[in-house]
Amino acid sequence: MRLLHKSDSSVIRFLDSVALWQNLIQSMSGSSRPVVSIPDVDKANKVELYRALESSLGSPFSSQPFVPNASPLIIVISGPSGVGKDAVIKRLREVRTNIHFVVTATSRGMRPGEIDGKDYFFVSKERFLSMIERGELLEYALVYGDYKGIPKQQIRDYMAQGCDIVLRVDIQGAETLRKILGNSVVFVFLVAESESALVQRLIDRKTETKESLLVRIATAREEVKHVKRFDYVVVNAEGELENSVKLVESIIDAEKAKVQQRRVII
Numbered sequence: 001m002r003l004l005h006k007s008d009s010s011v012i013r014f015l016d017s018v019a020l021w022q023n024l025i026q027s028m029s030g031s032s033r034p035v036v037s038i039p040d041v042d043k044a045n046k047v048e049l050y051r052a053l054e055s056s057l058g059s060p061f062s063s064q065p066f067v068p069n070a071s072p073l074i075i076v077i078s079g080p081s082g083v084g085k086d087a088v089i090k091r092l093r094e095v096r097t098n099i100h101f102v103v104t105a106t107s108r109g110m111r112p113g114e115i116d117g118k119d120y121f122f123v124s125k126e127r128f129l130s131m132i133e134r135g136e137l138l139e140y141a142l143v144y145g146d147y148k149g150i151p152k153q154q155i156r157d158y159m160a161q162g163c164d165i166v167l168r169v170d171i172q173g174a175e176t177l178r179k180i181l182g183n184s185v186v187f188v189f190l191v192a193e194s195e196s197a198l199v200q201r202l203i204d205r206k207t208e209t210k211e212s213l214l215v216r217i218a219t220a221r222e223e224v225k226h227v228k229r230f231d232y233v234v235v236n237a238e239g240e241l242e243n244s245v246k247l248v249e250s251i252i253d254a255e256k257a258k259v260q261q262r263r264v265i266i
């Protein structure tokens with residue numbers, strides 16, 4: 001007597017399934033349908049064989065996709081100041097079509113060079129307050145005296161067109177969205193390879209005063225502790241922007257290949 005190997009059991013399973021199919025075909029040919037002879041695979045042409053298999057199984061082979069199209073995703077990108085959120089999103093939008101980057105509404109005045117509807121939707125404070133009252137915003141915050149918020153309708157409109165949605169929020173915004181949307185959206189934390197790299201990037205950007213540099217770096221120290229509440233972390237290492245974008249693309253692709261898709265209702 002010989003012990004059954006794993007490979008033996010897979011052969012048996014395969015033979016079982018062949019037998020099952022044979023039984024099925026036999027039981028089908030027992031019905032009123034005429035018995036169809038299937039030509040030999042090495043002799044028949046493809047169409048002939050296809051038709052014969054179809055007739056034997058009793059119904060035309062369906063061209064319907066086995067799996068429905070993946071639902072549109074909402075991807076929330078967050079991370080400390082200066083880590084490269086804007087840079088990653090800008091590149092992502094260049095390399096990937098069918099993505100809509102949500103334009104935030106703000107009550108602050110337009111700065112020179114800014115374009116309404118592209119950089120922000122600029123609205124009056126009164127209009128912003130009425131948007132809050134009517135529940136038109138997914139999330140909003142008062143930042144240094146100005147309101148900023150995410151308009152729901154924009155997300156709905158683009159999702160209805162089949163677009164994936166990218167939201168860029170600070171860590172607090174991500175926490176709020178997690179509370180509102182739970183696991184129905186994907187949370188990506190962008191981080192530099194080290195604190196030192198992050199500080200150098202902020203210095204190189206030349207947009208900050210020494211005071212604001214201190215605030216941003218001290219805040220970043222606290223913010224990196226929040227990484228555990230995110231679904232994915234992407235290290236945007238110095239000079240490796242393309243790799244970071246590729247990783248975000250892979251995250252989107254993997255999410256779309258999930259059997260249990262995230263379903264979001266805004």
Ligand SMILES: Nc1ncnc2c1ncn2[C@@H]1O[C@H](COP(=O)(O)OP(=O)(O)OP(=O)(O)O)[C@@H](O)[C@H]1O
Nearest residue numbers: 081082083084085086087201205237238239240241
């Ligand atoms: N992988 C990278 N390597 C080198 N420089 C980078 C990389 N990613 C982004 N940068 C640069 O770092 C600086 C900060 O990036 P960016 O403005 O995109 O950060 P941010 O996270 O959007 O910051 P904030 O939250 O303050 O708006 C920019 O000058 C950007 O060009």
